[in-house]
Amino acid sequence: ELRYEKERLLEKAEQTAAAFDEALRNLRRERFKLDADLKMTDLRFLVLMQELKMLKEFEKKEKTLSAKLQGRIDEKAEIVARIAECQDKVTARKTEMDKLNPRQVLAEFTQLVPETNKLHEPLLKIFKRKVKRVRKRAGKEGG
Numbered sequence: 237e238l239r240y241e242k243e244r245l246l247e248k249a250e251q252t253a254a255a256f257d258e259a260l261r262n263l264r265r266e267r268f269k270l271d272a273d274l275k276m277t278d279l280r281f282l283v284l285m286q287e288l289k290m291l292k293e294f295e296k297k298e299k300t301l302s303a304k305l306q307g308r309i310d311e312k313a314e315i316v317a318r319i320a321e322c323q324d325k326v327t328a329r330k331t332e333m334d335k336l337n338p339r340q341v342l343a344e345f346t347q348l349v350p351e352t353n354k355l356h357e358p359l360l361k362i363f364k365r366k367v368k369r370v371r372k373r374a375g376k377e378g379g
Contacts, residue, residue, distance in 0.1 A: 345363055349356050 345360070349359050
């Protein structure tokens with residue numbers, strides 16, 4: 237009976253050791269799986285941190301470019317306003333030039349200085365002389 241008891245205890249010890257070994261293998265397997273998951277999580281975290289850094293850099297660039305764009309928009313609006321002003325001036329000049337019909341001007345001159353006047357010829361010569369106008373230079377307008 238002691239032999240039987242001894243064999244039963246040895247068998248039970250072997251079963252317990254086998255169960256323990258199996259549990260240990262399962263725990264190791266689970267640990268390896270958790271280690272792999274942890275590494276993947278670390279890698280994802282690193283990727284997300286790099287993306288965040290890139291997004292911050294892009295945000296800085298975007299702010300700079302937005303400021304430049306707004307500057308260009310303001311500059312364009314100013315130029316458009318200047319163009320409109322210049323077009324108004326040109327239109328006014330054309331209207332003024334249309335009013336100054338050469339025949340009317342000559343008739344007005346003849347009315348003011350009749351042909352019987354002794355200075356009529358010299359004044360007519362001066363009147364018909366073409367005037368050479370000096371245009372303003374862009375550099376001198378600001379000063």
